[in-house]
Amino acid sequence: MDPIRIAIVGIGKIARDQHVPAIRGNSAFSLAATVSPHDAGLDGVPHLASLDALLSEGPAVDAIALCTPPQVRYDLAAQALGRGVHLFLEKPPGATLAEVGALQAQADKVGVSLFAAWHSRFAAGVAPARAWLAERRIESVSIVWREDVRVWHPGQAWIWQPGGLGVFDPGINALSIVTHILPRPFFLKDATLTLPENRAAPIAADLHFRDTSGAPIHMDLDWRQTGPQSWDIVVETDAGTLKLSQGGAVLHLPSGTEHGEDVEYPGLYSRFAALIRGGRSDVDTDPLRLVADAFLRGRRETTDAFHD
Amino acid sequence: MDPIRIAIVGIGKIARDQHVPAIRGNSAFSLAATVSPHDAGLDGVPHLASLDALLSEGPAVDAIALCTPPQVRYDLAAQALGRGVHLFLEKPPGATLAEVGALQAQADKVGVSLFAAWHSRFAAGVAPARAWLAERRIESVSIVWREDVRVWHPGQAWIWQPGGLGVFDPGINALSIVTHILPRPFFLKDATLTLPENRAAPIAADLHFRDTSGAPIHMDLDWRQTGPQSWDIVVETDAGTLKLSQGGAVLHLPSGTEHGEDVEYPGLYSRFAALIRGGRSDVDTDPLRLVADAFLRGRRETTDAFHD
Numbered sequence: 001m002d003p004i005r006i007a008i009v010g011i012g013k014i015a016r017d018q019h020v021p022a023i024r025g026n027s028a029f030s031l032a033a034t035v036s037p038h039d040a041g042l043d044g045v046p047h048l049a050s051l052d053a054l055l056s057e058g059p060a061v062d063a064i065a066l067c068t069p070p071q072v073r074y075d076l077a078a079q080a081l082g083r084g085v086h087l088f089l090e091k092p093p094g095a096t097l098a099e100v101g102a103l104q105a106q107a108d109k110v111g112v113s114l115f116a117a118w119h120s121r122f123a124a125g126v127a128p129a130r131a132w133l134a135e136r137r138i139e140s141v142s143i144v145w146r147e148d149v150r151v152w153h154p155g156q157a158w159i160w161q162p163g164g165l166g167v168f169d170p171g172i173n174a175l176s177i178v179t180h181i182l183p184r185p186f187f188l189k190d191a192t193l194t195l196p197e198n199r200a201a202p203i204a205a206d207l208h209f210r211d212t213s214g215a216p217i218h219m220d221l222d223w224r225q226t227g228p229q230s231w232d233i234v235v236e237t238d239a240g241t242l243k244l245s246q247g248g249a250v251l252h253l254p255s256g257t258e259h260g261e262d263v264e265y266p267g268l269y270s271r272f273a274a275l276i277r278g279g280r281s282d283v284d285t286d287p288l289r290l291v292a293d294a295f296l297r298g299r300r301e302t303t304d305a306f307h308d
Numbered sequence: 309m310d311p312i313r314i315a316i317v318g319i320g321k322i323a324r325d326q327h328v329p330a331i332r333g334n335s336a337f338s339l340a341a342t343v344s345p346h347d348a349g350l351d352g353v354p355h356l357a358s359l360d361a362l363l364s365e366g367p368a369v370d371a372i373a374l375c376t377p378p379q380v381r382y383d384l385a386a387q388a389l390g391r392g393v394h395l396f397l398e399k400p401p402g403a404t405l406a407e408v409g410a411l412q413a414q415a416d417k418v419g420v421s422l423f424a425a426w427h428s429r430f431a432a433g434v435a436p437a438r439a440w441l442a443e444r445r446i447e448s449v450s451i452v453w454r455e456d457v458r459v460w461h462p463g464q465a466w467i468w469q470p471g472g473l474g475v476f477d478p479g480i481n482a483l484s485i486v487t488h489i490l491p492r493p494f495f496l497k498d499a500t501l502t503l504p505e506n507r508a509a510p511i512a513a514d515l516h517f518r519d520t521s522g523a524p525i526h527m528d529l530d531w532r533q534t535g536p537q538s539w540d541i542v543v544e545t546d547a548g549t550l551k552l553s554q555g556g557a558v559l560h561l562p563s564g565t566e567h568g569e570d571v572e573y574p575g576l577y578s579r580f581a582a583l584i585r586g587g588r589s590d591v592d593t594d595p596l597r598l599v600a601d602a603f604l605r606g607r608r609e610t611t612d613a614f615h616d
Contacts, residue, residue, distance in 0.1 A: 074495070078520070096601035097405075098495035098594070102520050105493060162499075162607045185413060187382070187406035191470075200607055212386070212410050286406070292600040293404035299470045299508055 004086070004276055005032040007061045009051055009076060010068035011039045014090065018119070019065055022265035028273035032059045051076050055083055062086060063113075063276065069158040070095040070165075074103070081106045086113040086276050088268075092172055092288050093117075095163040104283045114281040115272050118176035122267030123248025124260020129235075130181040132253060136237035138182060141217040144232045145174045146225035149203070155308050159201065166201025168291045170231075171221040175287040177248050178217070178233060186211040188290065191298030196306035203306055207294060312394070312584055313340040315369045317359055317384060318376035319347045322398065326427075327373055330573035336581035340367045359384050363391055370394060371421075371584065377466040378403040378473075382411070389414045394421040394584050396576075400480055400596050401425075403471040412591045422589040423580050426484035430575030431556025432568020437543075438489040440561060444545035446490060449517075449525040452540045453482045454533035457511070463616050467509065474509025476599045478539075479529040483595040485556050486525070486541060494519040496598065499606030504614035511614055515602060 006023060008015050011034045020042065023029045033046040035054050041047025048054040054061070063086040066077055070092050077094075080087050081103065093116035094100040100116065107114035120126070147170055158164050165172060178186075186209045194204040203224060209217035231247035240254035251258045275282055314331060316323050319342045328350065331337045341354040343362050349355025356362040362369070371394040374381055378400050385402075388395050389411065401424035402408040408424065415422035428434070455478055466472050473480060486494075494517045502512040511532060517525035539555035548562035559566045583590055 096496050096605050097597050098493065098601050101597075102493045102495055106520070163605045185406065185410045187410055188404050212414065289405050289409075289600075292597075292604040293406050295603040296600040297404050297471045 003030040004028055004062045004273060005030055005060060006063040006065060007033040007035060007054055007058070008065045008067060009035040009054075010066065010090075011036045011041065012067065015065075015067040018265040019067060022269045023065075025266060026269045026273065029063075029269065032061045051079055055079070063088065063272070066090060071158060071161070071163040074099045077103050078106060081110055081112060081114070084110055084112055086272075088115045088117055088272050091116070091118055091176070092165065092169075092291075093283065093285065094288070097285055097288060097292055100283065100285050100288070104281065107281055107283075111279075113272070113275040113279070114283055115275055116283045116285065117268045117272070118173070118180075118284070118287060119264040119268055120173040120176050120248050121180050122264045122271070123177070123244075124263055125244050125251030125258060126177055126181060126248045128258065129242060129244055129248075129251055132242060133181050133235060133237065134183055136183075136239050138184070138211060138213065138215045139236040139238065140215055141178065141182070141236070142234045143174050143178060143217070143219040144230045145171050146220065146222040146230040148226050148229065149223035150308065160199045162200050164201050165291060166195070166199070167203055167205055167221045167223045168294070170223075171205065171219070172287045172291055173247065174219065174231070174233060175290050177244065179284075179286045179290070181244075182211060182235075184211040184213055184215075186217055188293045188297050191294045193294065193298045193300050194303050195300060196304060197302050198305040203303065205294065205298070207298075209290075311338040312336055312370045312581060313338050313368060314371040314373060315339075315341040315343060315362055315366070316373045316375060317343040317362075318374065318398075319344045319349065320375065323373075323375040326573040327375060330577045331373075333574060334577045334581065337371075337577065340369045359387055363387070371396065371580070374398060379466060379469070379471040382407045385411050386414060389418055389420060389422070392418055392420055394580075396423045396425055396580050399424070399426050399484070400473065400477075400599075401591065401593065402596070405593055405596060405600055408591065408593050408596070412589065415589055415591075419587075421580070421583040421587065422591055423583055424591045424593065425576045425580070426481070426488075426592070426595060427572040427576055428481040428485050428556050429488050430572045430579070431485070431552075432571055433552050433559030433566060434485055434489060434556045436566065437550060437552055437556075437559055440550060441489050441543060441545065442491055444491070444547050446492070446519060446521070446523045447544040447546065448523055449486065449490070449544070450542045451482050451486060451525070451527040452538045453479050454528065454530040454538040456534050456537065457531035458616065468507045470508050472509050473599060474503075474507070475511055475513055475529045475531045476602070478531075479513065479527070480595045480599055481555065482527065482539070482541065483598050485552065487592075487594045487598070489552075490519060490543075492519040492521055492523075494525050496601045496605050499602045501602065501606045501608050502611050503608060504612060505610050506613040506615075511611065513602065513606070515606075517598075
């Protein structure tokens with residue numbers, strides 16, 4: 001089978017660190033081009049300044065991975081789908097829920113595969129956690145996602161602007177895991193969002209969810225963590241405690257601990273290839289829906305200004 | 309066929325003004341009870357202080373109309389569905405999108421009808437507007453929804469609290485019409501929400517949407533309108549201008565003007581009866597999704613304090 005010719009649009013940090021190696025490591029794909037008006041390309045790979053240029057004068061592509069900030073993603077995505085190209089959307093899949101719904105409808109109509117990628121769902125501990133929890137009664141869940149924004153998002157202005165998610169940019173990774181591993185749906189009961197007085201997006205958030213059996217789910221998001229960083233999910237069950245740490249990479253069960261390798265982006269690209277070969281899409285907006293609910297339902301408080 | 313025995317839970321202003329007459333005017337229903345811990349009931353109708361009391365010691369019911377504020381709706385709704393009762397949800401159907409999704413899943417599992425009611429969709433001009441627009445090319449849309457909150461929501465504290473929608477409480481009526489009459493999906497591009505310095509919900513909002521063909525949709529919401537009130541939707545098309553005024557009751561077309569009677573709540577209850585008889589649900593969250601997107605994506609500004 002010929003490899004799927006794929007272009008990366010938006011060749012910033014996440015594309016270089018994760019997408020390029022995952023594509024190069026998967027024989028189902030060949031990296032056909034990169035696109036960015038700002039950044040330089042990669043040695044030996046055709047580079048175009050815009051999606052227009054790619055589609056009109058670049059090498060032929062079957063698929064595009066869209067890694068631009070969410071605020072500018074819809075137009076590029078609609079243009080790509082309009083040309084019959086399969087589309088991989090970095091998380092979050094859009095700046096709004098309705099635009100992702102419109103893209104899904106367009107992809108279905110055109111008959112191409114649309115993949116709303118949630119990389120944390122492919123962390124090593126997540127699939128076994130989901131399997132283990134499927135049989136349990138959930139008593140409570142605690143999510144602690146505390147990291148240093150200066151380390152992980154240095155100078156990224158878009159992440160603080162309306163449509164950027166602030167601390168929910170990492171927090172949505174936790175939600176993508178928890179929506180995937182818990183056996184029942186859950187929804188927000190109460191939330192407090194803390195915003196720096198000079199920013200439009202939260203630097204911290206405290207959220208109380210509940211599942212449909214009444215189990216409480218608490219989420220503590222904070223971008224002001226210096227020193228050790230925390231990306232932990234603890235689930236208390238009738239059969240003991242499950243803990244996912246290091247963002248899902250390490251799984252602690254009553255029976256012992258499993259340390260997996262980092263397989264997130266390789267997992268995403270395997271999934272994307274399977275979707276394309278199978279003529280299917282995978283557009284789960286549940287994590288973004290929970291974030292929108294937090295903005296809709298949450299109370300806001302203001303804290304000290306934040307400077308990069 | 310025996311009438312559907314229905315109870316109204318939450319017997320406040322909207323229930324007395326609209327639900328009671330619509331139920332009494334529809335022979336498919338019999339009003340079996342009312343429920344409220346605060347308010348008095350109706351002459352000749354059994355009245356209970358809580359849903360628990362209704363379900364344990366009240367008259368038998370086949371259906372419930374839930375007219376409580378959205379912040380406390382989920383638990384009551386889940387309890388009713390758990391007892392196999394058909395459920396009518398006043399707008400908005402919940403305080404969050406995820407809780408409405410959970411209710412829909414529960415209703416499907418139990419096998420009862422769930423109806424997320426959008427009363428403005430049953431205004432007299434809306435169905436003919438939808439039919440007329442189905443064949444048109446849309447050039448632009450203007451929505452102006454300006455009313456006096458002191459007249460329409462006197463002393464309603466819940467509407468200003470987190471989970472109340474502020475000016476989107478009337479604004480969602482406009483969105484329920486526009487999502488119903490326009491031939492293409494649309495989504496938010498930019499929004500400004502204006503909040504009184506002493507309130508948690510917006511008193512005004514300025515929103516720019518776009519449909520999937522690029523047509524601009526502008527929405528002007530304001531709760532500070534004194535004097536004449538405006539609930540108007542103007543759609544410019546390749547065949548001239550359509551205008552819905554008075555909240556959808558009056559339809560202006562290039563061919564002339566149609567004034568309809570107020571049939572919103574009678575229309576809702578006819579629809580609810582048809583859903584129950586047909587074993588179906590109707591849970592369209594698109595209007596609430598657009599509001600959540602506005603809270604997620606919009607920039608906020610603060611204005612003068614608001615006092616009832």
